[in-house]
Amino acid sequence: MEPQEFQHYLGKYAQLIVEFGINVQPGQTVVLQARVNQYPLARLIVKEAYAKGASEVVVNWEDDFIQKETLLHADEKVIGEVPEDVMLQGKRLLAKGASRINLVSSAPDAYAGVPQERLALFQQATNKKLAGFRNAAQANKVCWNLSGAASPEWAAKVFPELPAAEQVPALWDEIFKTTRIYTPDSIAAWRHHRDILVAKAQELNAEQFNALHFTAEGTDLVVGLPKNHFWDAASSTSVSGVNFMANMPTEEVFTAPDAQRVDGIVKSTKPLSYLGTIIEGITLTFKDGAVVAGHAEKGDEVLQSLLQVDEGSRRLGEVALVPDESPISQSNITFYTTLFDENASNHLALGAAYAFNLQGGEKMKEEELIAAGLNRSQVHVDFMIGSPNTNIDGVRADGTRVPLFRNGNWAVTE
Ligand code: ZN
Numbered sequence: 001m002e003p004q005e006f007q008h009y010l011g012k013y014a015q016l017i018v019e020f021g022i023n024v025q026p027g028q029t030v031v032l033q034a035r036v037n038q039y040p041l042a043r044l045i046v047k048e049a050y051a052k053g054a055s056e057v058v059v060n061w062e063d064d065f066i067q068k069e070t071l072l073h074a075d076e077k078v079i080g081e082v083p084e085d086v087m088l089q090g091k092r093l094l095a096k097g098a099s100r101i102n103l104v105s106s107a108p109d110a111y112a113g114v115p116q117e118r119l120a121l122f123q124q125a126t127n128k129k130l131a132g133f134r135n136a137a138q139a140n141k142v143c144w145n146l147s148g149a150a151s152p153e154w155a156a157k158v159f160p161e162l163p164a165a166e167q168v169p170a171l172w173d174e175i176f177k178t179t180r181i182y183t184p185d186s187i188a189a190w191r192h193h194r195d196i197l198v199a200k201a202q203e204l205n206a207e208q209f210n211a212l213h214f215t216a217e218g219t220d221l222v223v224g225l226p227k228n229h230f231w232d233a234a235s236s237t238s239v240s241g242v243n244f245m246a247n248m249p250t251e252e253v254f255t256a257p258d259a260q261r262v263d264g265i266v267k268s269t270k271p272l273s274y275l276g277t278i279i280e281g282i283t284l285t286f287k288d289g290a291v292v293a294g295h296a297e298k299g300d301e302v303l304q305s306l307l308q309v310d311e312g313s314r315r316l317g318e319v320a321l322v323p324d325e326s327p328i329s330q331s332n333i334t335f336y337t338t339l340f341d342e343n344a345s346n347h348l349a350l351g352a353a354y355a356f357n358l359q360g361g362e363k364m365k366e367e368e369l370i371a372a373g374l375n376r377s378q379v380h381v382d383f384m385i386g387s388p389n390t391n392i393d394g395v396r397a398d399g400t401r402v403p404l405f406r407n408g409n410w411a412v413t414e
């Protein structure tokens with residue numbers, strides 16, 4: 001691709017993120033989280049946000065090299081603590097109802113080699129720093145968007161077989177394909193895509209299954225669904241009525257499981273990058289909603305520490321359906337980042353459920369959400385369980401079954 005052409009598509013991408021991703025409203029504050037090597041895209045996003053009437057765009061720069069040096073060598077106290085001024089800034093932005101864009105570009109194993117105890121401290125500090133935003137986001141009080149941006153480190157992991165000079169362009173090409181940037185009117189294409197997913201979610205909402213039964217190689221799992229659970233698709237609407245797209249790309253419809261009614265065994269089908277470590281070959285056994293045995297062939301230490309974060313990190317907070325014929329699945333590329341890989345595959349998440357996955361959940365208190373069966377936790381970590389041989393039955397309250405997925409794809413209904 002010629003540099004000028006690339007610049008054109010990057011501009012379209014920035015516009016999509018601002019106009020459709022967070023759907024910036026006049027007078028709004030926008031927070032942009034970006035790695036320093038993504039400055040060309042960050043500049044375009046800032047420009048676009050002001051052009052759409054944003055009153056303030058705050059850019060938080062990060063760098064994985066510096067972060068890793070900090071994790072390796074800084075005083076433990078520094079790693080485990082969130083300075084007061086950082087907490088205050090978070091509060092100030094939250095009070096303004098700031099929208100948030102996060103550009104995902106890190107290498108999946110950016111922090112490989114950092115001792116587990118130091119990573120755990122960092123995780124605690126990060127959870128504390130983000131708790132306010134996470135609660136607001138899970139209740140749809142703010143608009144937010146996660147989008148990908150190709151970095152040399154990430155691209156090298158995704159395309160190790162390509163010469164170094166071709167890796168970053170190849171990853172950008174995949175990002176542009178999966179976010180519909182090559183279509184003449186990307187935003188119109190996204191609206192159409194959104195409508196299809198929303199229709200699927202509506203069908204499932206009308207059914208109100210009591211449980212889903214997953215079977216595949218190594219998997220035989222019944223996931224209970226709470227009464228009045230709500231299937232959501234790509235698109236979200238904030239409590240102030242602004243329509244936004246939290247993830248780009250997205251191919252999923254998802255809801256909250258009943259955190260007390262998950263039983264059986266499940267095997268992951270794709271690697272998962274968590275805290276800069278790759279976790280592979282996860283097997284989890286559930287009883288009454290909780291993991292009673294868990295193991296990973298690779299990255300087991302990190303999995304064990306995840307399962308011990310809190311009571312909720314051993315229970316499920318999301319069940320998502322993605323057909324195997326989705327474009328990301330068909331690309332057969334492992335992106336080593338949840339944002340992309342979750343859209344290639346059915347997935348579950350350990351940790352917090354989204355309040356909006358229960359009818360009226362946004363307005364409920366924590367105790368009410370828990371009573372309804374929704375999981376609460378400091379974490380939310382997706383792992384992929386889809387495969388071409390996955391079958392799923394929807395189980396109704398009277399025990400009758402409806403085929404939902406056959407051989408990895410939506411079962412054809414008559
Ligand atoms: Zn998901």
Ligand code: ZN
Nearest residue numbers: 318349380382
């Ligand atoms: Zn998730």
